[in-house]
């Protein structure tokens with residue numbers, strides 16, 4: 001796979017500085033940095049995520065007529081949705097230009113750029129990260145669902161995609177706009193992925209009750225001197241789990257030691273964690289035990305993500321702030 005060399009990326013940055021508005025140019029860098037952070041968290045290539053984030057909106061400046069003309073020049077398929085809203089072509093067009101004019105054959109990066117607006121059922125982790133980073137980068141204006149989408153992006157990329165797409169559909173509906181005709185179909189694919197995980201979770205809970213697992217984890221965290229232990233019952237609020245157990249650790253070592261103790265105990269009990277995220281960085285370790293998700297935070301991350309505020313109350317309204325021209 002060919003990455004773009006430094007000179008090419010710098011050249012593209014210069015072109016973007018000339019063609020994009022200042023706010024769009026800044027947005028591109030913010031998406032790149034957010035994407036690299038998420039890539040590190042999810043164990044995928046940070047370099048690919050950064051470059052995809054940086055270049056995802058490089059053709060955003062073109063007006064509708066030129067967008068359509070360029071798309072034809074690069075032999076892109078133009079469906080009814082794109083004909084009605086040519087701005088939807090800015091991702092596919094950027095990918096085509098990078099591939100054909102700049103020799104980029106990093107398909108993972110090209111797909112992430114291609115799918116960042118309308119999404120696609122085939123999206124891999126990097127593509128999901130770019131789609132989400134586009135919505136959650138720090139410069140985006142606040143909207144009621146933003147904090148939850150940021151937290152979900154760290155917990156479960158498919159669930160975050162469902163939340164992001166539903167929020168976008170709601171937002172467009174409120175403005176009397178239609179999403180791309182494929183959006184509902186793509187959303188159904190992501191909902192299905194989440195449902196599969198939920199089935200697995202239900203299967204797991206047949207061997208041990210959620211309360212039993214919760215109490216064991218709480219005890220282990222207490223033994224490892226975790227602070228501020230709290231439990232959020234989630235029934236009916238999210239498909240992620242039945243309970244969140246949230247604890248604070250004072251150091252990387254303490255966070256990892258709590259995680260190790262729980263992982264070992266769960267393996268011994270025959271219900272090993274489905275996944276453990278964030279272990280090496282140890283700022284927010286997430287152990288997914290199916291019916292219980294254990295979050296081991298350090299102070300700063302616990303305050304920033306504030307899961308109690310996001311999930312302890314009723315489900316809030318969702319209204320993402322997206323460009324009117326984009327989905």
Ligand SMILES: [Fe+2]
Pocket residue numbers: 056057060090091116117326
């Ligand atoms: Fe975009």
Ligand SMILES: [Fe+2]
Pocket residue numbers: 027031056057134
């Ligand atoms: Fe963007």
